[in-house]
Amino acid sequence: LRAKPRTQASLAVSADGVSWFLLNASPDIHRQIEGFPALWPRERRDTPIAGILLNNGDMDHCLGLLSLRESQPLKLYATAAVKRGFTEGNSLYRTLERFPGQVTWKILELGRTIRLEAPAGADSGLAVTAVPIPGKRPVHSGPGPDDAEDNVGFLIRDAAAEKTLAYFPAVGLPSHPLVEALGQTDAVFFDGTFWSGDEMATTGVGTAKARDMAHWPLGGPGGSLSFLERLGCRRILTHINNTNPILREDSPERMAVLAEGIEIAEDGWEISL
Amino acid sequence: LRAKPRTQASLAVSADGVSWFLLNASPDIHRQIEGFPALWPRERRDTPIAGILLNNGDMDHCLGLLSLRESQPLKLYATAAVKRGFTEGNSLYRTLERFPGQVTWKILELGRTIRLEAPAGADSGLAVTAVPIPGKRPVHSGPGPDDAEDNVGFLIRDAAAEKTLAYFPAVGLPSHPLVEALGQTDAVFFDGTFWSGDEMATTGVGTAKARDMAHWPLGGPGGSLSFLERLGCRRILTHINNTNPILREDSPERMAVLAEGIEIAEDGWEISL
Numbered sequence: 303l304r305a306k307p308r309t310q311a312s313l314a315v316s317a318d319g320v321s322w323f324l325l326n327a328s329p330d331i332h333r334q335i336e337g338f339p340a341l342w343p344r345e346r347r348d349t350p351i352a353g354i355l356l357n358n359g360d361m362d363h364c365l366g367l368l369s370l371r372e373s374q375p376l377k378l379y380a381t382a383a384v385k386r387g388f389t390e391g392n393s394l395y396r397t398l399e400r401f402p403g404q405v406t407w408k409i410l411e412l413g414r415t416i417r418l419e420a421p422a423g424a425d426s427g428l429a430v431t432a433v434p435i436p437g438k439r440p441v442h443s444g445p446g447p448d449d450a451e452d453n454v455g456f457l458i459r460d461a462a463a464e465k466t467l468a469y470f471p472a473v474g475l476p477s478h479p480l481v482e483a484l485g486q487t488d489a490v491f492f493d494g495t496f497w498s499g500d501e502m503a504t505t506g507v508g509t510a511k512a513r514d515m516a517h518w519p520l521g522g523p524g525g526s527l528s529f530l531e532r533l534g535c536r537r538i539l540t541h542i543n544n545t546n547p548i549l550r551e552d553s554p555e556r557m558a559v560l561a562e563g564i565e566i567a568e569d570g571w572e573i574s575l
Numbered sequence: 576l577r578a579k580p581r582t583q584a585s586l587a588v589s590a591d592g593v594s595w596f597l598l599n600a601s602p603d604i605h606r607q608i609e610g611f612p613a614l615w616p617r618e619r620r621d622t623p624i625a626g627i628l629l630n631n632g633d634m635d636h637c638l639g640l641l642s643l644r645e646s647q648p649l650k651l652y653a654t655a656a657v658k659r660g661f662t663e664g665n666s667l668y669r670t671l672e673r674f675p676g677q678v679t680w681k682i683l684e685l686g687r688t689i690r691l692e693a694p695a696g697a698d699s700g701l702a703v704t705a706v707p708i709p710g711k712r713p714v715h716s717g718p719g720p721d722d723a724e725d726n727v728g729f730l731i732r733d734a735a736a737e738k739t740l741a742y743f744p745a746v747g748l749p750s751h752p753l754v755e756a757l758g759q760t761d762a763v764f765f766d767g768t769f770w771s772g773d774e775m776a777t778t779g780v781g782t783a784k785a786r787d788m789a790h791w792p793l794g795g796p797g798g799s800l801s802f803l804e805r806l807g808c809r810r811i812l813t814h815i816n817n818t819n820p821i822l823r824e825d826s827p828e829r830m831a832v833l834a835e836g837i838e839i840a841e842d843g844w845e846i847s848l
Binding site: 307329330332333336361365368369372373390391392393394395396397400441442443444507508 | 580602603605606609634638641642645646663664665666667668669670673714715716717780781
C-alpha cells in the first residue's frame with residue numbers, strides 16, 4: 303500500500319509565533335507536540351500552548367486533554383454542550399481538577415466571536431467564531447437529543463493580518479452557515495474522513511455509514527468535493543480515515559482531488575496566510 | 576541534557592510469539608504498537624494482542640484503552656478494584672461498550688494464578704499471578720479507603736519454559752509479598768519512578784513527594800536499590816519519571832545503578848528468558 307502514515311487530525315495556530323492554540327487534542331497529542339519545536343516548553347513547564355479549542359466531544363478530539371494532566375494550567379475553548387459532554391459523568395476528568403484553576407473553560411456561543419487569550423489575559427491577535435455544523439453527540443454521551451452546539455467549525459481571524467482560517471474537520475451535511483462561513487476565508491481545513499458513504503463496510507472494518515458518523519463523504523454526486531471545487535480559497539482535506547482511498551498515493555480518487563487543486567494534509571505541514 | 580527520549584512504561588509478553596499480552600495501556604499505546612511489528616494486525620483488524628493486563632488504575636496505565644475503541648474485541652485482566660476504578664462513573668468508558676462483548680474482563684484475585692487466554696480460549700502458554708503491593712487509588716477515583724487490590728505486581732509464568740517474569744512498575748513500599756515474589760523470578764521490571772523522595776520539588780515540577788505518589792525511591796538509605804542489589808535475577812528499572820537523574824547518561828546516580836548490574840530500560844528492548 304503506497305500511503306504515508308499520519309498522526310490524528312490536529313492543528314496549531316498562532317498570530318505572533320509566541321502564543322499557540324491547538325485545534326483539538328487528539329490521543330497522540332504528545333507525539334504531535336514533539337514534532338513541532340514551537341510548542342515545546344520554553345523552560346520547565348512553561349508551555350507556548352495558550353489554549354486548546356474543541357470542535358466537538360469525540361474521543362479523537364478530546365482524549366489528549368487527559369494526557370496533559372500536569373501542573374500546567376489549561377485554557378479550553380468549547381461550546382457549553384461540548385464541555386458538558388466531556389466533563390459530566392466523567393470520573394477521569396478529575397485528573398484535570400488537581401488544583402483550583404487547573405482548567406479554565408471559555409464557553410463558545412454559536413456565531414459569536416471571542417478573542418483567544420494569550421497568557422495573563424493578553425491579546426493573542428486571534429479571535430474565534432464557532433459555526434454550528436450538522437454533526438452528532440459523541441458516542442460516550444449515549445443516546446439523547448441532538449444539540450446545535452454538539453459540533454462546530456472554527457473561523458479563526460487574525461484582524462491585523464486580515465486573514466481568516468477555517469477549521470471544519472467534522473461536517474455531517476452541507477448547510478447555509480457552512481456556505482456562508484467558507485465564503486469569507488483564506489484557507490479551509492475540511493472534513494476528509496470518507497470518500498464514500500459505505501466505505502467502512504466495503505473495506506471490511508465496520509458497518510457504520512458515513513451518514514451515521516456525521517461525515518459528509520467527498521466523492522460521488524452530492525459529495526463534498528463538488529462543494530469544495532467552487533470555493534476560491536486554499537482547501538486542505540484533514541481528519542482522513544484510514545479507509546479513505548485518497549490516502550493511497552496511486553489512487554484515482556487522490557488524483558481527482560489533486561486535479562481540483564485541493565490539498566491532502568500531511569503531518570508537519572506549516573502554512574502562513 | 577544527555578538522555579534518550581522514552582515512551583511511557585509498557586511491556587508486551589508472549590510465550591509463543593503469536594499471542595501477545597500488553598502489560599498496561601499507556602496513552603501512547605499506538606506509538607508503542609507501531610514500534611514493534613509483532614503487534615501489528617495480521618490482516619484487517621485481526622490483532623496479535625490477545626489481552627491487556629492493568630496493574631493499577633492510573634491514567635498512564637489505562638488511558639490507552641480508550642484509543643483502542645474499534646471493532647476489535649478486547650480482553651482485560653485486572654483486579655475488581657482496578658476494574659471498578661476505570662469503569663464506574665466514567666462516561667468515556669462507553670466507547671468500549673459499542674457492541675456486546677467488545678470488552679471481556681478477567682478478574683484477578685490476589686495471589687491466585689490464572690492462565691492468560693489466547694484467542695478462542697486457547698492456551699497462550701502463560702499464566703499470571705497478581706501480587707498485592709502497597710500503592711494508592713488513582714487520582715481520578717478521588718479520596719476513599721485504600722484497597723489491597725488498588726495496586727499489584729504481576730508474576731508471569733511460562734510453565735513449559737520454566738521461566739517467570741515479574742512486572743512491578745509501581746511499588747510504594749517494601750513488603751513481605753514483594754520479597755517473596757521476587758525471590759522466584761528470572762527477571763524483574765521494577766519501579767524506577769524516582770531517585771529521591773522529594774525530586775519533584777527539587778526539580779521544580781511539582782510538590783508531591785514520592786511517598787504521596789506511592790513510589791519507593793531508588794536512592795539513599797532504605798531506597799529500593801539496596802533491596803534490588805540483593806536479588807539474584809535480572810533486574811530492569813522501568814516507569815522512570817523524567818525528573819529521575821538515572822535518565823541522564825552522565826549522572827552519578829546512573830553509574831551507581833549500572834555498577835550494581837541493574838539495567839535501565841529503553842524503548843524497543845526485546846528480552847528472551
